[in-house]
């Protein structure tokens with residue numbers, strides 16, 4: 638366990654170094670000494686542990702509207718991609734997230750695990766999130782297509798047409814304030830026109846339902862073009878700033 642934490646920390650520090658970060662500021666512990674417990678606190682601390690019924694009760698985080706979208710999709714066979722998929726990758730994260738990421742389609746690892754962005758590209762996304770003080774649990778991550786195209790080929794228009802309405806329903810259920818499009822396919826599908834990601838990247842575009850779209854590189858592209866990682870880092874910092882501005 639400790640070895641794994643050290644390995645992760647080392648990887649993260651290497652990532653920061655790659656992004657041009659040369660030092661980390663020292664921070665002082667903000668934890669103040671605890672005052673003596675009041676009678677009320679003592680009663681609260683003596684409270685028995687939650688019962689099994691309490692533990693299995695629906696989480697206050699649950700989003701029934703989002704769950705209804707998943708139920709509606711069922712074992713979807715609306716386009717031919719179902720034939721070769723191992724798992725339908727619906728999406729995951731905070732069902733009430735203010736920031737949502739939309740990628741292209743599941744890859745091999747995602748298809749096997751049933752989770753979005755879990756391969757090398759996913760690890761890179763995690764690192765960017767970590768750098769702006771967020772984790773997967775804070776955001777929601779989904780794709781335009783929920784099933785893997787054979788050999789990770791580019792999604793076809795008729796596949797997008799069948800799957801896209803479910804993404805719209807996911808967005809309506811989650812109600813994010815910002816959607817970060819990862820790569821050209823996601824951007825084009827949401828903007829509904831051809832988009833040169835290199836031209837529009839790093840910009841916020843007013844979209845529907847009061848949501849702003851933000852365009853940046855797909856992490857898989859960054860793995861092939863590491864020279865663009867610093868630009869991507871700037872993009873993530875812009876998103877952070879925007880989120881902070883939203884309060």
Ligand code: SF4
Pocket residue numbers: 710713714715716717718719725782783784796799800
């Ligand atoms: S890609 Fe979308 S529309 Fe096609 S089978 Fe999978 S879930 Fe259904």
